[in-house]
Amino acid sequence: xxxxxxxxxxxxxxxxxxxxxxxxxxxxxxxxxxxxxxxxxxxxxxxxxxxxxxxxxxxxxxxxxxxxxxxxxxxxxxxxxxxxxxxxxxxxxxxxxxxxxxxxxxxxxxxxxxxxxxxxxxxxxxxxxxxxxxxxxxxxxxxxxxxxxxxxxxxxxxxxxxxxxxxxxxxxxxxxxxxxxxxxxxxxxxxxxxxxxxxxxxxxxxxxxxxxxxxxxxxxxxxxxxxxxxxxxxxxxxxxxxxxxxxxxxxxxxxxxxxxxxxxxxxxxxxxxx
Amino acid sequence: xxxxxxxxxxxxxxxxxxxxxxxxxxxxxxxxxxxxxxxxxxxxxxxxxxxxxxxxxxxxxxxxxxxxxxxxxxxxxxxxxxxxxxxxxxxxxxxxxxxxxxxxxxxxxxxxxxxxxxxxxxxxxxxxxxxxxxxxxxxxxxxxxxxxxxxxxxxxxxxxxxxxxxxxxxxxxxxxxxxxxxxxxxxxxxxxxxxxxxxxxxxxxxxxxxxxxxxxxxxxxxxxxxxxxxxxxxxxxxxxxxxxxxxxxxxxxxxxxxxxxxxxxxxxxxxxxxxxxxxxxxxxxxxxxxxxxxxxxxxxxxxxxxxxxxxxxxxxxxxxxxxxxxxxxxxxxxxxxxxxxxxxxxxxxxxxxxxxxxxxxxxxxxxxxxxxxxxxxxxxxxxxxxxxxxxxxxxxxxx
Numbered sequence: 219x220x221x222x223x224x225x226x227x228x229x230x231x232x233x234x235x236x237x238x239x240x241x242x243x244x245x246x247x248x249x250x251x252x253x254x255x256x257x258x259x260x261x262x263x264x265x266x267x268x269x270x271x272x273x274x275x276x277x278x279x280x281x282x283x284x285x286x287x288x289x290x291x292x293x294x295x296x297x298x299x300x301x302x303x304x305x306x307x308x309x310x311x312x313x314x315x316x317x318x319x320x321x322x323x324x325x326x327x328x329x330x331x332x333x334x335x336x337x338x339x340x341x342x343x344x345x346x347x348x349x350x351x352x353x354x355x356x357x358x359x360x361x362x363x364x365x366x367x368x369x370x371x372x373x374x375x376x377x378x379x380x381x382x383x384x385x386x387x388x389x390x391x392x393x394x395x396x397x398x399x400x401x402x403x404x405x406x407x408x409x410x411x412x413x414x415x416x417x418x419x420x421x422x423x424x425x426x427x428x429x430x431x432x433x434x435x436x437x438x439x440x441x442x443x444x445x446x447x448x449x450x451x452x453x454x455x456x457x458x459x460x461x462x463x464x465x466x467x468x469x470x471x472x473x474x475x476x477x478x479x480x481x482x483x484x485x486x487x488x489x490x491x492x
Numbered sequence: 493x494x495x496x497x498x499x500x501x502x503x504x505x506x507x508x509x510x511x512x513x514x515x516x517x518x519x520x521x522x523x524x525x526x527x528x529x530x531x532x533x534x535x536x537x538x539x540x541x542x543x544x545x546x547x548x549x550x551x552x553x554x555x556x557x558x559x560x561x562x563x564x565x566x567x568x569x570x571x572x573x574x575x576x577x578x579x580x581x582x583x584x585x586x587x588x589x590x591x592x593x594x595x596x597x598x599x600x601x602x603x604x605x606x607x608x609x610x611x612x613x614x615x616x617x618x619x620x621x622x623x624x625x626x627x628x629x630x631x632x633x634x635x636x637x638x639x640x641x642x643x644x645x646x647x648x649x650x651x652x653x654x655x656x657x658x659x660x661x662x663x664x665x666x667x668x669x670x671x672x673x674x675x676x677x678x679x680x681x682x683x684x685x686x687x688x689x690x691x692x693x694x695x696x697x698x699x700x701x702x703x704x705x706x707x708x709x710x711x712x713x714x715x716x717x718x719x720x721x722x723x724x725x726x727x728x729x730x731x732x733x734x735x736x737x738x739x740x741x742x743x744x745x746x747x748x749x750x751x752x753x754x755x756x757x758x759x760x761x762x763x764x765x766x767x768x769x770x771x772x773x774x775x776x777x778x779x780x781x782x783x784x785x786x787x788x789x790x791x792x793x794x795x796x797x798x799x800x801x802x803x804x805x806x807x808x809x810x811x812x813x814x815x816x817x818x819x820x821x822x823x824x825x826x827x828x829x830x831x832x833x834x835x836x837x838x839x840x841x842x843x844x845x846x847x848x849x850x851x852x853x854x855x856x857x858x859x860x861x862x863x864x865x866x867x868x869x870x871x872x873x874x875x876x877x878x879x880x881x882x883x884x885x886x887x888x889x890x891x
Contacts, residue, residue, distance in 0.1 A: 275790040276664065276776060278671045279514040285658065297788040322512055322775045327789030349512045349775065353502060374516040376678060381518060399516050400676040 222343040222368050223315035224391040227266055228426040228447060235487050237443040239480045240428050241265035242319060242452030244273055244287035246296025248463040250304045256459065257308050259469040263476025265314070269346070269450070272301050272320035279348045281403030283453040286460060298324045298333075302340040309341025317344045317370060317391070330358040334365035344368030344391045352384040359388055372396050373419050375411035386423030392448060395419060397431045403453045405432035408441050416445045436482025443486025451479055494816035495743045497809055503692020506815060508808035511691040513778045517671075520678045525693040527598050532700070537593060544589045548622070549579045551586075551704065555712040560839040561856075568865040570855055571721065572842070573709045575733065575872050582845060582873030583702060583733045584615035584686060590701035592619040595682035602626045602681040606670040608635055608663030608729065609800035609847060610642025611873055612686030617651035627651040630669040634661040635799045642877050660793045663729075663803045667777050687730025688807035691778035695808050702736025709868060710740050721868035723748040723858070727850040728821065729765070729800050731807035733872035738819060748820070751810060752850045754796030755823035761786070765794040766823035767806040768814060774805075781808040797826035797881060798846035800873075828853040830885050833875060845873030846881060 231238050241260045245253045257268050273291035277284065298320070305316050318337060325333055325347060337345065344367050350358075352371055359369050368391030373382055376399060385393060395416060398409035412429050419427055429442045430450025442449045458475055462468040503509045511521060531537040545551040554574040562569045575583040595603060603625045607613030613629040620627035629646055633655045636643050646653050659665040667690075674683040688698045713721055724741055726734035728751040741747045756764030764770075767782040774783040776791055783805040784792040796802040806821075813819035824832075829846060832853035837843045844852055848871045855869045875882065883890045 275659065276668050278668045278777060279516075279675065281672070292790065299788075323783075323785065323791070324789035326774060327785065327787070348514055349778070351511050351513060351515065351518055353518075354510050354512055354780075372515040374514070374518075376516050376519040378519055378522075381515070385515070396514075396516060399678050401672045 220368050220390045222366065222391060223313060224267060224317060224343045224368050227315050228392060231266065232447065237446060237483045237486060238266040238428065238448035239264055239476065239483055240267045240269060240430070240448045240450040241455055241476060242269040242271055242450065243455060243459070244271040244284060244291050245301040245304050246273055246291030246294050247287040247456065247459055248290055249294050250296060250300050253304050254307045255469055256472055257314065258312065259473040260476045261312060261314050263473040264480030265476050267315045267317060267448070269317045269319040269452070270301060270305060272298050272318060272324055274321040274324060277321060279401055281401040281453060283456050283460070284402050287456040298328050302336050302342070305342050306340040315343045316341065317346055318342050319346050320348070322347045322350050330361045334362050334367060338365045338367060342367065344370055346370040346394060348372070352388045355388050363390065370394055373415065375399055375415050382419055382422045386419070386425065389423070389425055392426040392428050393419060393423060394450065395427055395429045395446070397429050397433065400431065402431055404434035408432065408438045412442065413445055436478050439479045439482035440486040443483035449479065449483045493745055494813065494818040495745065497739070497742050497812060499692065499696050503696065505809045505812035508781045508811040509692055509695055510780050511778065512775045512780060513691050514675060516675050516678065521691050521693070523598065527594055528693050528697050531594055531597060541590055541593060545586065545704065549585045549589060550577060552708045553577050555709060555716065558840050561836060562859065564839055565856060565859040567860040568858065568862040568867045570859060570867045570869060571713065573705065573737065573868060573870045575705060575870060576842070576844065576848065576874035580611070580615045580618050581876060582611040582615065583705060583736065584612045585618065586704055586736065587686065587698050587701040587732060588615040588619040588684060591682070591684045592623050592625070595625070595684070596623060598682065600680060600682035602677065603684050604628045604630070604670050604673050604681055605684045605686060606630045606663065606666035607686065608666065608802060609798065609845070610635070610639040610646070610877060611800060611845070613651070613653070614642050614645050614649070616684050616686070617646040617649035620651060621649045628654060628673065630654050630656050630666040630673070632656045632661040632663060632666050635663065635666070638799055638881060639877055640880065662799065664791065671777065686732070688732045688735045688809060689730040689777070689779055689805065695779070698732050699735045699739055699809060702732050703739040705733065705736040705870065706738060706740030709737065713868060717866060720744055720747050722865040723750060724868045725750045725752060725851040725855045726870040727752045727801060727847045727872060728806060728810060729803050729847065731810045733870055735807060735809055737870040738813070742818060749813070749818065750854060751819055751821040752854045753821055753823040754798060754801035754850060755825040756795040757826060762793045763795050764823065765796045765802050765804070768821040769823055773811070776805045779805065779808055781811040782806050797829060797885065798850065800845070800847040801850065822854055824850040824853045828857070832856050833882065834886060842871070843875035844871055845875050846878045848872045
């Protein structure tokens with residue numbers, strides 16, 4: 219188990235037989251100041267781990283909701299440096315684990331050596347890069363790990379057993395299982411591909427397994443919570459921000475959705491929560 | 493000097509290329525690579541492809557000595573490789589015929605593609621009609637406006653054309669949207685990528701399917717001149733026609749290779765698509781190569797009068813050839829390309845595609861000072877699709 223806040227949080231939850239609610243937000247949507255408050259709202263609602271999305275101009279793995287979130291964040295002037303400053307502001311008053319979630323290019327441009335140092339200093343706990351295949355990962359995994367940060371990789375329903383083994387080997391903190399072939403976005407119902415993937419990945423690693431893509435409702439969270447160590451929700455949160463940005467309800471609505479999803483996830487284990 | 497250029501097993505040309513995609517697409521790329529390796533060593537595949545190239549697409553294409561153009565310039569003698577004479581009007585059909593045969597071998601029933609100028613979309617729609625495959629083409633809204641004729645051609649051929657309204661609404665955004673479709677429908681769908689770009693094996697596979705251009709041109713040149721050309725010119729968007737032309741000449745150390753990028757309106761970021769003029773190595777859409785980006789690693793908007801060159805990244809093998817000094821990359825402005833189109837039309841009776849006009853323009857610029865030299869220009873496409881843009885820009889002709 220990794221010794222970051224991410225590893226420790228999963229260990230605590232495992233003790234209590236609870237799945238983690240992992241919440242994604244695009245940093246800077248609608249502004250970096252708002253992101254600090256939105257993360258606090260997610261925490262109040264029961265989110266255990268925060269994925270702080272670094273907006274990118276060409277998000278090939280994202281569906282329309284997160285794409286629009288990235289467009290808003292970029293229009294507001296968000297840069298990777300700004301996201302790190304935002305993480306530091308969150309860290310000033312919270313111990314919530316933070317995973318930076320990014321496409322490769324903004325991080326490559328920033329420079330991995332500098333990023334590892336600056337991210338650690340900002341209180342970030344790990345890094346996930348959507349378009350970084352394990353084959354290309356070698357040069358920066360070491361740099362990031364040496365700084366004491368986790369490297370999280372994706373596993374997908376199309377991954378062969380050989381690839382699942384590689385994903386397990388290069389990941390620390392947890393493994394992010396993509397529930398279905400497709401881009402990010404809410405689905406009417408949870409993919410039938412999700413649970414078989416949890417079982418397949420279990421054969422290759424002892425790391426916590428979190429399932430994401432297409433999870434939007436308490437019932438989905440409950441189904442995933444039964445088998446996986448974590449439930450990742452992104453687009454549903456970003457959609458709330460899109461709808462309520464600029465209104466006084468934005469934070470309360472986000473908090474309410476987090477609470478609903480957390481309750482669902484806990485019901486998956488037959489635990490009623492706190 | 494570099495005299496060969498083959499990627500390593502991970503698809504790297506030097507540091508460039510590779511595979512940078514979400515995990516969902518890794519296994520499909522491996523499947524595609526395996527299918528391509530098997531096909532490449534299968535004589536039956538080559539026989540069928542060769543038959544299609546000859547009897548359907550119209551290969552070999554002519555090598556034309558542009559004597560009137562050369563005479564007007566009064567310097568180097570210029571030969572033109574007439575890829576514009578191919579079926580569908582551009583080199584793009586070479587790659588589409590190869591990939592459609594591969595898709596059929598892999599049992600894929602549905603084809604998706606991106607298109608900028610529409611030439612690759614038309615070629616894809618054409619091979620899908622020929623092979624009875626379902627076809628969806630993604631095209632930026634802005635490109636659909638500037639290339640209306642090709643949109644209609646694709647629809648006439650039975651393809652569904654999807655308008656992409658994200659980002660700059662051009663080729664880059666069309667590729668992203670095609671990748672999103674592929675990620676979603678990967679089981680039954682082949683992504684027929686149209687340039688020497690993206691993740692391995694696309695850059696090497698697309699190059700191989702186009703390398704017939706250089707093989708023919710080299711043999712034709714030797715037969716006509718008894719020697720090789722001094723300088724070879726090709727325009728470079730992603731770089732498929734250029735790499736198809738260059739590949740056969742890489743080992744010929746005396747042959748200078750010139751890639752011409754889109755210089756657009758100016759060399760200020762956002763006003764051009766000249767990756768070697770202000771770009772730097774980065775990752776976009778599955779590939780590591782030179783890309784136009786800002787200080788935060790966000791991909792820059794690009795501009796070119798030619799939709800087919802209007803793209804932020806150059807193919808990885810070109811980055812490798814540039815670093816190694818084997819090929820040289822220059823750029824040509826919108827205005828110079830338009831002038832070259834007019835000049836070629838009037839001296840040779842050949843109306844070039846706006847993309848190809850960039851290569852012609854560089855040959856025209858250099859020819860006067862290089863008497864005694866012999867140039868070879870790849871005319872990658874014909875200009876019919878660009879008539880609306882020529883009309884908008886050459887107003888003196890449109891009373």
